[in-house]
Amino acid sequence: MLGGAGALLGVAAGPAQAAEVAYATKCVPPAGVGLEPVEGTAKVQITAPATAKVGDEVQVVWKFVQAASKNPDLIDLPKDSVQPSGTLKAAGAQTAAIAMQGPRENPAIPKGGDMVLSDMKGTLKLTAPGAVTLTPDAYAVNVMSTDTKCAPTEAVQPAATINVTAGEGTSTTTPTPTGSTTPTSTPTTTPTTTPSDTASASDGTGSGQTDFTGKEVKVPYKCVTPIGDKDATSPVQINAKKSGGSYDLTVQFKKSVMDSPADIPKDSVKPSMEVVLGGADTGTVHVEGPLNSAPIKTGDPMTIPDLTGTYKPGASGESTLSPGVLTIRALGTTTTCTPTTALVSLTLDTTEQASGASGGSSSGGSSSGGSSTGGGLAETGAGDHGALKALGLVAGTAVLLGGAVFTFLPRRQSR
Template identity: 60%
Template sequence: MLGGAGMLLAASPAQAADVSYATECIPPPISGLPPVQGTTQVQVTAPAEAKVGDTVEVVWKTVQAASKNPDMIDLEKDTVKPTGTLKVGGAATGTVQMEGPRQNPPIPKNSAMVLPEMKGTLKLEKAGEITLTPDAYSINVSKPLSTDTKCTPKAAVQPGATIKVTEGGGSTTGGTTTAGGTTSGSTAAGGTTSGSTASGGSTSGSTSGSTASGGSASGSASGSGGGSGQTDFPGKEVAVRFTCTSPGPADIGSKVTVNAKKSGGSYALTVKTAKGVMDSPADLPAGALKPSMDVALGGSDKGSVKVTGPANTEPLKLGKPVDLADMTGTYKPGASGKSTLSPGTLTIDVTLGGQKLSIPCKVKGSAAVSLELDTTAQEGGATGSAASGSGASGAAAGGTASGGGLAATGAEDTGTLRALGLVAGTAILLGGAVFTFTPWRRLRGTR
């Protein structure tokens, strides 16, 4: 069979050997899961002998994956696609890029991962013995999200095959073996992927031009809520930086405005964020991403008010800027006097297949005041004995929010409960799809 670079050969009897090596695999960022360890067993098949100038085919068969498919989700037929790298050594140096088809039987929960064979071609350009050694590889799963798990050796790996190359009229190029256009000596750190990668929000600082929040507002009030008959109170646009919990982006920035409209003794709040506040953590369908925020109360009042926005109306592409919809809620004052409203914790909820993953983004430092209101205490208002202090997102009992819910209670970071919730939600949504590996060393890692 003719190859682009010459005659594609398997002329001499093929020889194969199994190689086992310790592997560390990094789940996609959107999963929020820590690196995990496993053992990969690979069989490399290549001709035992060939001549200079020949192009040979090399086959990578994964005899045993580093782990079973976890007991969380069934993988559908033909959703798994592997890619990887073989190191070329001995008489020549370089790499061979390997790729397999998206082809697999259905893989039930808690059963062995079944990966299709990967193939690559190698043009031989110098006589001598050439070794082929398995290196990094990547596994792409197309459903329910397109995600990649990248795996790298954590110890020295033995060659999986050796080709004896004899002179045959081919030209030499100073001992470099050309393999799929890969530069001599280069090594793929995490394999290559032909599908989209769920980098899940690993981009930091995705909103250009945003500035760190902090400090006091240069004019804390846009209007006064008492005595003038005024009903609309536009807030001031303030710059805020957020630090998100994995799998969200490490750091995002946005301009935020809190507006209010008085109705009786309460206020209808509308919170606006700048366009492109964050990058999409994955390819998401319409209706999958929904924002909310805990507006922090200060001055005379204490606690926070929950505001929520509708889900995205258009599909979102991985890595593309996301415009969050306006978030609304109801503020019922719990104290009389001058009360301030500032941006607080922003939460991004991603829902797929009936399962929800929440990504909280806490204000970095302190946010400036966007709006000050002259308030009159209302029965059942925001202030109460459980208030944790000015500007905190931990609201006291009795606070009100849009849709009849309660204002948040307790600190911004609910510690173990939030961590467990994040891991559980992620596991149910993406467990098998991200090809996570056992044994589990820890429930959750740091970003």
């Protein structure tokens, strides 16, 4: 997406001028997201002083007037999540590459809405008399630690010209443009180890026992995401507390496997699961977690909170509980992860209750409670060499030429 606009001037510079130029642009999404490059026409407005003298340091502004595309119908982009940077070429009396950058400031951008990028600014010290032309060149759009790189596909006409006159202290030294961007580094995460995949049970026998702790099982998932199917493995544990003839269930996602690469708004992530019943009982039990009640800061662990719900047995005997279909709703999108193997985390000795679960497709109430004591995002790939985080949807949101897709951030591998 391209644009341009207004300039702040050096003290001795003349009145400001603003000029607009339109040109064809090609933007390349980050590698590995499965998207083709996007081509479109962009309009950029450059504001700079009309006149100045040698030795002046002038500030120029690049405004994004018209984006090459809209935000596609995938996600709503949060407020202040998009940051542009680029290069403005100076030619003529002097040659320089002026580093331009805008603040991470934008309104919330709905699905299908116009992309909005902040004005970029840069500074040029004038070193020689004559006409200095200013022409937009390549730029990048950064959203949550991913960059889309864009460049003109045709010769671009100068958008502004500064007429520089000789002055005292004329310098012939090479100009030193300021306003350079600071590269955004992809956050790394510390790989975590997980226990074996052996399905396990916590026996519900024993007089007076009310608390039952399941074992952690590594659940292999097939996830349907906004950009295609992904494999994921996540360590999950199901615990139960007896309450009358029913059980209060708590499903925990163990260990956080990545840190958030960007600020995530409050009330934007909602997880839920269908716990699968087996053995004597059949059906599923719906459990869910709360919306994130506070923003998640950059660098903080990304976690799935505890999921809670109520299991009312529909049969008497040994009933098993296994992690089932997991659903993550985030920023207007849905990712659904289905286990490829049933792994029992907990076994209970149950007694049939009226209107219990047996034979039903789902049962029990759901709770909006739960705590984020140890939740973690699913880790994709096999073994210790999984390269993607399938449930890192929110953290991996990226804008691609006025569009948005979900990306999955690689983690640093270790032996």
